[in-house]
Amino acid sequence: MNVILKICNRIALLAVVLIMSGCAASSTFTAYPHQIQPLINSLSNRTAIDLQQCLLGECKSKDLILYTMERGRYAQVVGNSAVSLADFTAAMDKIRENDTKALISASAFGANVAATAVNDNAIPYEGEGYERVLLHHYQALNYLKKKDLDGAGVEVRRANAEQNDSLKRFEKELDGAQEEARKKRIDSNSGRIDRQYAQMDEVAGTVKNSFQNAYTFYVSGFIYELLQQPNDAYIDYKKALEIYPDNSYLQKDVLRLAATLDMREELDELRQRFPREDTRFVTEGGGGNGELLVFFEDGFVPQKHEIKIPLPAGKAGLIAIAFPIYQEKWSPQIPLRVLSKGELIGSTEPICDVRALAVKALKEKAPVIATRQIIRAIAKGVTAAEAKKQMGDLGQFAAIVWNMVSENADLRSWLTLPANAQILRTSLPAGRYSLSLHHPMAGAVTHTDVDVPANTKTILHVVRTGQQMYTTVTTF
Amino acid sequence: MKIEMKVLLTAAVIGAFSLSGCASTMQYGDAGSAKPLTTEFGSSDLQQIAEAMVDSMITFPPMVEMTASRRPVVSVDKVKNKTMQHIDTESVTDSIRTRLIRSGKFRFIDRTTDAQTIEELKTQQDSGLVDKKTAVDFGQQIGAEFLLTSNLSEIKQKAGSTTDVYYKFTMSLKNLKTGILEWSDEKEIRKVFKRGTFGG
Numbered sequence: 001m002n003v004i005l006k007i008c009n010r011i012a013l014l015a016v017v018l019i020m021s022g023c024a025a026s027s028t029f030t031a032y033p034h035q036i037q038p039l040i041n042s043l044s045n046r047t048a049i050d051l052q053q054c055l056l057g058e059c060k061s062k063d064l065i066l067y068t069m070e071r072g073r074y075a076q077v078v079g080n081s082a083v084s085l086a087d088f089t090a091a092m093d094k095i096r097e098n099d100t101k102a103l104i105s106a107s108a109f110g111a112n113v114a115a116t117a118v119n120d121n122a123i124p125y126e127g128e129g130y131e132r133v134l135l136h137h138y139q140a141l142n143y144l145k146k147k148d149l150d151g152a153g154v155e156v157r158r159a160n161a162e163q164n165d166s167l168k169r170f171e172k173e174l175d176g177a178q179e180e181a182r183k184k185r186i187d188s189n190s191g192r193i194d195r196q197y198a199q200m201d202e203v204a205g206t207v208k209n210s211f212q213n214a215y216t217f218y219v220s221g222f223i224y225e226l227l228q229q230p231n232d233a234y235i236d237y238k239k240a241l242e243i244y245p246d247n248s249y250l251q252k253d254v255l256r257l258a259a260t261l262d263m264r265e266e267l268d269e270l271r272q273r274f275p276r277e278d279t280r281f282v283t284e285g286g287g288g289n290g291e292l293l294v295f296f297e298d299g300f301v302p303q304k305h306e307i308k309i310p311l312p313a314g315k316a317g318l319i320a321i322a323f324p325i326y327q328e329k330w331s332p333q334i335p336l337r338v339l340s341k342g343e344l345i346g347s348t349e350p351i352c353d354v355r356a357l358a359v360k361a362l363k364e365k366a367p368v369i370a371t372r373q374i375i376r377a378i379a380k381g382v383t384a385a386e387a388k389k390q391m392g393d394l395g396q397f398a399a400i401v402w403n404m405v406s407e408n409a410d411l412r413s414w415l416t417l418p419a420n421a422q423i424l425r426t427s428l429p430a431g432r433y434s435l436s437l438h439h440p441m442a443g444a445v446t447h448t449d450v451d452v453p454a455n456t457k458t459i460l461h462v463v464r465t466g467q468q469m470y471t472t473v474t475t476f
Numbered sequence: 477m478k479i480e481m482k483v484l485l486t487a488a489v490i491g492a493f494s495l496s497g498c499a500s501t502m503q504y505g506d507a508g509s510a511k512p513l514t515t516e517f518g519s520s521d522l523q524q525i526a527e528a529m530v531d532s533m534i535t536f537p538p539m540v541e542m543t544a545s546r547r548p549v550v551s552v553d554k555v556k557n558k559t560m561q562h563i564d565t566e567s568v569t570d571s572i573r574t575r576l577i578r579s580g581k582f583r584f585i586d587r588t589t590d591a592q593t594i595e596e597l598k599t600q601q602d603s604g605l606v607d608k609k610t611a612v613d614f615g616q617q618i619g620a621e622f623l624l625t626s627n628l629s630e631i632k633q634k635a636g637s638t639t640d641v642y643y644k645f646t647m648s649l650k651n652l653k654t655g656i657l658e659w660s661d662e663k664e665i666r667k668v669f670k671r672g673t674f675g676g
Contacts, residue, residue: 100514100671150557150565157560161632168634 032066032121032412033303039074039416040300044466051075051083062124065091066412069127069135073416076138077463077470081145088139091127092158095135098126119322120372120410128365129166129211130357131414133159137216140223141295144459145474153227156220160236166211214243215352215421218250222293226457226476230257240351247349249425289427290452296336296348296462297418299441301358302328306409321373322409326359333420336462337438345435348422355419369410380407418463430454443467451475515632515641515667517563525645526571528663533649534579536659543581550576550649551585551620559630559643569626572647585620622658623650637671 035058042049051071058067072087127135136159143151221236234257241250251274258267304324335347380403388396430453437446446469452458456475463470533539542548552573555565566588576582600611626647633640648660 100669151562154557154560154562157558161560165634 031306031408033415036070036415039070040465043074043077043416043470044468046468049074051080059087059090063412065094065127066125066414068094069131069414070416073138073414076142077416077465079470079472081142085139085142085146088135088142091135092139095127095132098124119376119406119408120369121408121412123410125412128358128361128413129162130213130354130361131417132166133162133211133213133216134354134414134417136162137213137219140219141461144223145472147474147476149223149226149476152223156216156223159216160220163211163213163216211357212243213352213357214240214247214250215423217243218351218423219295221253222457230261233257234261234263244351247351247423249349249423250351253425288430288454290430290454291425291427291457292345292433292450292452292460293457294336294338294346294348294424294460294462296422296424296464297420298333298336298422298439298464299419300465301354301413301415301417301419302326303415304362304409304411304413306411308407320403320407321377322407323369323373324362324409324411326355326362328355330355333422334440335422336424336464338424339436339438340433345428345433346424346426348424350420351423352421353419354417354421358413358417376407428452435460437462437469437471439464439469441467442469446471448473515639515669517559517561517630517643521643521665522568522571524665525568525663526575529572529645529647529661530575530579532661533576533647533659534581539581539659542658547581547583548621549583549585549618550622550624551587553623553625555626555628557628559628560632561630563628565628568628568645569624572624585618619652621652623652624648625650637673639669639671641667641669643667 039049039054041047051074054074055067055071058064059071061067068087068091072084072091075081075083075087136155140152140155140159143149143155217236217240221233221240224230224233224236234254237250237253237257241247241254244250251270255267255270255274258270305327306322307325308320308322310320333350333353335349337347338345380399384396384399384403387399391398431451433450433452435448435450437448442464444467446462448460448471450458450460450473453475458473458475461472461474534543552569555568557563557565573584577584597612597614600606601614624647626645628643628645630644631642633642643665644662645665646660646662649658650656651658
């Protein structure tokens with residue numbers, strides 16, 4: 001009898017495994033980072049990918065927002081602005097559609113039921129706050145490359161609105177999760193989970209919240225300067241300076257605009273806060289000089305990993321709950337050195353740590369994830385107990401196997417984003433420069449020719465992916 | 477009996493189709509239809525703005541006086557888009573300009589086709605194809621007396637499930653010789669969107 005039972009168990013297990021494999025194409029059962037690895041490898045090794053064939057099915061799936069953001073970013077880095085623009089637009093359209101959908105919609109309800117029965121990956125991806133901000137930010141860069149200043153202006157205004165909305169949305173979400181936990185009498189602040197998350201504090205502690213992003217404020221300020229709206233530019237530079245007070249380029253820009261706009265009181269205050277030896281900022285950009293701006297985006301944002309925490313669930317025995325977590329070692333940001341004819345023009349300075357934004361976003365979401373996890377664990381435990389009642393030991397075993405296999409952490413996040421962003425801004429005598437870009441993590445020194453005409457602003461956008469450097473130059 | 481059944485079945489099928497509501501529909505709509513579909517800047521907003529601006533300008537007493545005996549030449553500047561939407565602002569100015577021309581009170585210079593104009597004049601002058609007597613010389617166009625400038629801005633507020641969007645379109649007519657603003661007006665549009673509680 002026992003032998004027969006064992007054989008039956010094996011068959012049941014096999015059946016469960018076979019059923020699973022049929023769904024492998026979606027992120028519900030395959031860890032998301034594996035699906036994006038080909039794009040990351042292609043960027044790091046400079047091997048071509050056919051964008052016409054890339055992620056075609058995924059970009060129509062429930063996670064459309066995520067996949068179109070990934071493909072759009074990939075296309076932008078390799079210099080295909082048209083594809084990037086179209087993909088980002090598709091992602092924004094879907095986000096807007098979600099945001100205007102009825103609060104209790106049939107489709108969202110279905111996804112939530114699936115999430116309770118299977119795992120969080122069944123919920124359509126909606127984009128984290130910092131990702132939505134960066135989506136508009138990168139779209140603004142696409143418009144800048146097209147020299148469409150009006151379009152870029154629209155996108156930075158959207159990015160700023162998103163920074164405001166994210167804060168409100170996050171507060172509401174948190175309230176909702178706590179409310180639900182209270183209703184179901186669940187303590188979401190489970191000690192085991194908090195301990196696991198504590199190790200991420202080191203990097204998350206460097207940012208106030210997950211959406212305030214100085215890089216986006218800076219690009220926004222710069223675009224306002226190009227649009228001849230110095231007052232708006234001044235406000236955004238000041239917001240960026242609040243987040244990164246040590247960035248000397250930001251200090252200079254704020255001082256320069258305070259002087260241009262004749263804000264005497266503020267100028268005095270700023271001079272006291274940031275005493276600078278050179279007072280050239282007032283005259284900078286004048287005469288036969290042109291400005292060079294370097295936007296340096298370094299590396300890749302870290303990927304989430306899964307940890308399983310065993311949780312006793314009454315009669316059903318142990319139930320595993322799977323949590324997403326960042327486990328990377330945090331390395332400091334390394335500046336890019338820009339040289340011309342062996343002479344240092346300047347080094348970039350940090351303006352945004354995307355890693356910290358990602359980690360902070362996960363930490364902020366932890367209570368919501370925990371609540372859903374525990375509700376699910378209990379639901380699955382009930383299923384297992386019910387299965388035993390209906391089908392005996394075999395049924396319970398199959399249910400437990402299903403619970404273990406189906407319990408996957410939600411590892412989805414925008415992975416082709418950089419780990420951090422840095423800026424450099426300087427005024428140079430007009431002319432053609434043969435610049436060499438030095439970074440210890442890059443395979444070799446990258447050379448790029450940049451024209452800096454008088455009374456213009458030239459943007460050098462540098463993206464480092466592994467040992468490769470991608471550069472684009474746009475002049476205004 | 478059999479025939480009755482068939483009739484019943486057909487009726488049921490037709491009924492099912494008409495009830496399903498899945499059939500796509502297509503119909504002509506009114507360009508100025510007042511029913512807004514979203515808070516985004518749409519065709520009826522464009523029509524409202526063009527109408528309001530033109531009415532205001534041609535009924536402004538000093539304008540009526542000035543255009544009583546002559547048709548001043550005006551140049552239109554691009555609308556400065558300060559909203560959070562990618563709007564085809566050229567289409568807004570096109571609508572306004574077209575209405576002003578149709579009013580018979582103003583004449584316009586179109587700077588957007590200058591490149592083609594230069595090309596054509598070069599051909600007339602240099603290609604040897606055109607009779608010199610009828611060829612148009614460079615430097616004969618009339619300089620605009622007025623410049624029409626405009627601004628479109630947006631303030632968006634969200635509270636709970638309600639989104640309140642406020643658009644303001646400002647237009648001014650500047651005398652290029654004196655620098656004086658001869659006329660100015662603004663049109664405000666406010667749209668309120670309330671997110672439904674239940675839906676698909």
